[in-house]
Amino acid sequence: MSQAPTTVFLDRDGTIIRDVGYLSRPEDVELLAGAARAITRLNDAGIPVIVITNQSGIGRGSFTVDDYLLTQRRLDDLLHDSGAMIDATYFCPDHPSFTGPCSCRKPGIALFERAVAEHALDMSAPSYIGDRWRDVQPFHQLGGTPVLISGPTTPPEDVECARDEKVTIVASLADAIDVLLGPDQL
Numbered sequence: 324m325s326q327a328p329t330t331v332f333l334d335r336d337g338t339i340i341r342d343v344g345y346l347s348r349p350e351d352v353e354l355l356a357g358a359a360r361a362i363t364r365l366n367d368a369g370i371p372v373i374v375i376t377n378q379s380g381i382g383r384g385s386f387t388v389d390d391y392l393l394t395q396r397r398l399d400d401l402l403h404d405s406g407a408m409i410d411a412t413y414f415c416p417d418h419p420s421f422t423g424p425c426s427c428r429k430p431g432i433a434l435f436e437r438a439v440a441e442h443a444l445d446m447s448a449p450s451y452i453g454d455r456w457r458d459v460q461p462f463h464q465l466g467g468t469p470v471l472i473s474g475p476t477t478p479p480e481d482v483e484c485a486r487d488e489k490v491t492i493v494a495s496l497a498d499a500i501d502v503l504l505g506p507d508q509l
């Protein structure tokens with residue numbers, strides 16, 4: 324096993340919670356199996372957990388920033404109840420077709436760079452975990468270890484990209500953390 328990650332960047336929808344498509348209601352926030360425990364393992368290891376999420380539903384007018392913030396708060400509450408904590412969350416509100424191109428929408432790295440600056444993150448061995456290729460693609464520019472979750476809403480071409488670049492592919496966030504930290508001893 325390689326060195327434990329110094330910082331972990333997580334996607335939200337389809338990675339920590341069920342991807343329902345343009346999630347806008349707090350009552351629809353549903354933790355995926357093992358996700359809270361996986362985050363607790365990172366917390367216990369002293370590894371900063373940063374969530375970076377594309378929320379293009381805001382840009383296309385499906386829901387508001389306030390709607391989004393309520394779902395973010397609901398997630399924080401659910402994790403708190405399970406003893407897990409996200410150190411910081413960043414979101415891109417833009418939709419390329421409605422609000423034009425931006426540098427913060429993944430695979431853009433603007434939000435990653437902002438997180439690094441605002442939280443003095445150790446980028447000697449970062450890791451990126453998500454259910455889309457664009458979630459893990461920042462490793463091209465920022466270095467570190469990508470892990471792709473192949474979930475029910477992961478496009479086949481995203482899995483192909485991961486295969487082509489010999490990126491580890493797993494079934495869940497819990498499995499991704501097993502790869503990065505070793506099997507759960509609990």
Ligand SMILES: [Zn+2]
Binds near residue numbers: 416427428
């Ligand atoms: Zn953006």
